[in-house]
Amino acid sequence: MLLLELTFNAGRFHATPWGRHVNEGVVEWPPAPYRIARALIDVWKRRRPDWPGERVTPLLAAWAGTPRYHLPPSVASHMRSYLDTGTVSDPTDKQKILDGFVVLERNAKVIIGLEARLEPDQIADLGQLLAELSYLGRAESWITARVLAGERDGDLSWNCVPAESKSGSELVGRELTRVACLRRPDDYGSLEAHPQQRSKKRATSGRSSALSWTEALCLGTSELLRDGWSAPPALLSVPYLRDPLAPRRAGLTQQHKEIRVARYAISGNVLPRVTRGVILAEDARRYLMGIHRKRQGGDPTRVSKRFSGKDSDGGPAQGHPHAFYLPLDEDRDGHIDHLEVRCVEPFDATELDALDHFRRIHHGDRQIDLVLVDLSTQRRLQRDTRWISATPFVTVRHHRRGRGSFLDWLDQEIRRECAIHGLPSPAVIEWIPHAPTRGTPRWMEFVRNRKGERPLPGHGCVLSFDEEVSGPFVLGAGCHFGLGLFMKADG
Numbered sequence: 355m356l357l358l359e360l361t362f363n364a365g366r367f368h369a370t371p372w373g374r375h376v377n378e379g380v381v382e383w384p385p386a387p388y389r390i391a392r393a394l395i396d397v398w399k400r401r402r403p404d405w406p407g408e409r410v411t412p413l414l415a416a417w418a419g420t421p422r423y424h425l426p427p428s429v430a431s432h433m434r435s436y437l438d439t440g441t442v443s444d445p446t447d448k449q450k451i452l453d454g455f456v457v458l459e460r461n462a463k464v465i466i467g468l469e470a471r472l473e474p475d476q477i478a479d480l481g482q483l484l485a486e487l488s489y490l491g492r493a494e495s496w497i498t499a500r501v502l503a504g505e506r507d508g509d510l511s512w513n514c515v516p517a518e519s520k521s522g523s524e525l526v527g528r529e530l531t532r533v534a535c536l537r538r539p540d541d542y543g544s545l546e547a548h549p550q551q552r553s554k555k556r557a558t559s560g561r562s563s564a565l566s567w568t569e570a571l572c573l574g575t576s577e578l579l580r581d582g583w584s585a586p587p588a589l590l591s592v593p594y595l596r597d598p599l600a601p602r603r604a605g606l607t608q609q610h611k612e613i614r615v616a617r618y619a620i621s622g623n624v625l626p627r628v629t630r631g632v633i634l635a636e637d638a639r640r641y642l643m644g645i646h647r648k649r650q651g652g653d654p655t656r657v658s659k660r661f662s663g664k665d666s667d668g669g670p671a672q673g674h675p676h677a678f679y680l681p682l683d684e685d686r687d688g689h690i691d692h693l694e695v696r697c698v699e700p701f702d703a704t705e706l707d708a709l710d711h712f713r714r715i716h717h718g719d720r721q722i723d724l725v726l727v728d729l730s731t732q733r734r735l736q737r738d739t740r741w742i743s744a745t746p747f748v749t750v751r752h753h754r755r756g757r758g759s760f761l762d763w764l765d766q767e768i769r770r771e772c773a774i775h776g777l778p779s780p781a782v783i784e785w786i787p788h789a790p791t792r793g794t795p796r797w798m799e800f801v802r803n804r805k806g807e808r809p810l811p812g813h814g815c816v817l818s819f820d821e822e823v824s825g826p827f828v829l830g831a832g833c834h835f836g837l838g839l840f841m842k843a844d845g
Contacts, residue, residue, distance in 0.1 A: 356416060356468040356477070357502040357510075358484065360385065362495065365460040368453065369491030372534040372589065378621030379432045379452035379725035383599060384425055384464065384514050385490055386534035387417040388589050395572055397486045405479075411539075411568045413480045416470035418536040420592055423514035424465035429457040430599040430713070432725060452619065452725065455494075456599065465502070465510055477501055514596035528595040537590040539567040549573055549581055598711075612700035616709040617728040618693045625689035626717055628681070628791055631745055632801045634722075635679035635835035637715045638693060639663075646708035658705050660697050663834060674775075675699060678828065681836045683744065688792040693724065696733055737822040740843035742790055746797040746812025747771075747838040748831040761785065764813060771829035771838070772817075782818040789814060790843075802837065816843055 369382040369389065382389070391414050398410050432454040472480065484499035517530060542548075548564035565573070571588045578586055585591075620626075626634050643661050650656040659665065663676040675698055682692040695709065709729070715722045749767045757763045769779045788794040797812040810831065817840065830838035 355422075356470055356472060358466045358468065359500055359502050360464040360466065360490070361498040362458050362462050362464070363460065363498060364494065364496045365458045365462060366455050367458070367491060367495045368455040369495065370454070371532070372591070373585070373623070374621075377452050378723065379454040379619060380621055380723050381430055381432075381454040381456050381599075382491070382534075383428060383430075383456045383531070384423045384466075384533065384594075384596065387421055387536050388534035388586075389490065391417045391536055391571060393487055393490055394483050397483050401486045402483070407568055409479065410483075412472065412476055413483065414536075414568060414571065415539055416468050416472055416480065418538040419469045420516045420535055421469065422467040422512040423594075423596070424467075424510045424512055425514050425596060426458055426462040426464065428462075428599055431455060431457050432727075434727065454725070467510070467512065514594055517593040517595045529598040531594055531596055532591050533594045535590045535592045536571070537567075537588050541590075542567045542570065542588055545587060547587075549578065549583065549587060599713075612731055613706060613729045614698070614700050615694060615696040615728070615730045615733050616701075616712075616726065617730070618695075618712070618724040619727050620691055620693055621723045621725060622720065624720065625691060626681075626722065628683045628688055628690055628745070628789070629795050629800045630717075631681035631690060631836040632804060632832060634681045634690060634693070634715070634717055636804055637717050638679045638695070638712075639677075639835075641715050642695070642708060642712055645711050646704065649708055649711065650704060658702075658708070660699065660701065660705060661708070674834070676834065678834050679836065680826075680828065680839065682826075682839075683791055686791045688795070694733075700731075733826075735824040736826070736842055737824055738842045738844070739819050739822050741817045741819075741823070741825055741827070741840040742843040743786065743814035743816075743839070744789060744791070744826075744841045745837050745839040746789075746800050746802055746814055747829060748802055748810045748812050750831045768815065768817070768829065775827060775829060777823055777827065778819055778821065780817040781820045782816075784816040784818075786814045786816060800837075802832070804832065804835065812837070 367381075367383065367385065369385070370376045370378075371380055371382040372386065372388065374380045394414060395410075398405060402410075432452055435451050435453070437449045437451065481501045484501065487497060487499045489495050490497050490499075549570050551563045551565055551569075567588060570586070573586065639661065643657050646661055647654055647657045659671065660675070660677050663671050665671045677695055677697045680694040680696070681690040682694060683690055684692055695712075701709065706729070710726065712726070713724050715724065747768070749764070750771075751767065753760055753763050758766075764785070765783050768783055772779055788796045789800075797814050800812055801809075802812045803809040826839060826841050828834075828836070828838045829840065832838065
């Protein structure tokens with residue numbers, strides 16, 4: 355096994371995994387072989403242009419397959435910034451930019467074990483290319499890279515390996531991530547289709563030739579899209595198991611401020627529809643309870659009552675002292691972009707620890723990543739006199755004969771719920787047929803029940819108050835899972 359060492363001089367690694375948008379805040383860890391091989395190609399073209407391709411190809415092929423990693427302790431973090439100007443349609447809407455990165459100790463070292471074996475002169479060539487590699491990923495990720503001579507792989511603990519190589523108890527406590535590996539040249543040669551060589555003569559001759567493995571590795575995204583490739587043919591996405599990335603710790607230093615709200619940005623290739631908010635909220639509750647139980651030694655009796663919504667006897671908690679799981683569509687494009695977990699009472703240290711480790715949800719058949727963007731003492735409050743339903747309001751009680759007309763009864767239920775949640779009685783209630791989001795889904799299109807329960811009718815309205823009230827707020831049945839959510843009517 356050939357061992358290589360990457361030293362992160364600044365203690366940071368800025369890189370976005372293949373297939374993810376840079377603004378999702380998702381970080382690549384470990385450094386992908388596909389990224390490293392392309393970085394070596396850049397060094398070759400700029401610093402060693404006199405080297406022929408047949409001299410470099412074996413050095414690149416050494417990265418093919420599924421390398422093993424020894425990773426140092428690392429923390430997932432991010433920075434937020436805003437564009438100076440907004441969009442054409444709304445100049446005041448300054449887009450938020452997320453820059454996710456991995457934080458390590460300064461000069462922390464990553465050891466990579468390659469499956470290939472190279473001749474001594476080839477190892478010397480690889481060492482020369484690695485020595486010219488000053489950064490990896492974004493330019494802030496300063497590195498020093500070298501080949502380790504005389505080291506034995508048996509002396510190392512490989513804590514990031516292909517998932518298929520582990521089973522049973524070896525999976526406990528590990529985190530699954532996909533790594534952009536390199537397809538072996540022989541496997542690339544057996545593909546049915548290959549990127550085609552483009553030349554000025556092609557227009558007249560009508561002939562083209564398939565690109566070699568090394569040439570395919572050099573292709574840019576625009577060139578691949580031009581020929582209809584959804585992913586580079588030389589890239590092989592492989593599931594790996596690694597020790598979990600520790601989440602950022604900055605928020606936990608604020609425990610004395612009695613944190614009541616944890617706010618997450620949701621990222622994924624496809625964001626969940628706003629109509630499925632209840633399902634997402636239930637998934638969030640289940641995952642958060644599981645994280646808390648694991649952090650408490652696996653004892654189910656120690657799971658937070660605030661997270662579970664249960665009383666000491668295991669029954670539903672009375673009132674609203676437990677956590678609210680609120681999926682939010684803040685840009686009103688019809689997709690959930692944030693998740694807020696909030697509570698009337700402050701979270702304790704163990705609950706904050708679980709919130710800090712809450713980083714993903716498996717929602718249906720896909721994974722949704724969560725980026726913790728805020729831990730605060732109170733909700734992000736807005737004040738206004740007009741509030742509109744963002745999700746359907748579901749009544750706690752049922753309409754019966756003798757309670758007046760149905761609409762009058764609905765008005766009474768809204769006023770009753772406002773009183774329970776400490777809000778004044780609305781001056782005017784206007785009932786509306788659909789949600790004020792893109793696609794204007796009707797209330798019946800929303801999931802209005804938790805798993806195993808019967809769907810209940812949902813309604814929406816605009817509430818006008820004589821005085822400004824604080825929000826967003828939730829009312830009615832299922833309000834702890836995002837039903838009955840009211841946002842500012844003017845957006």
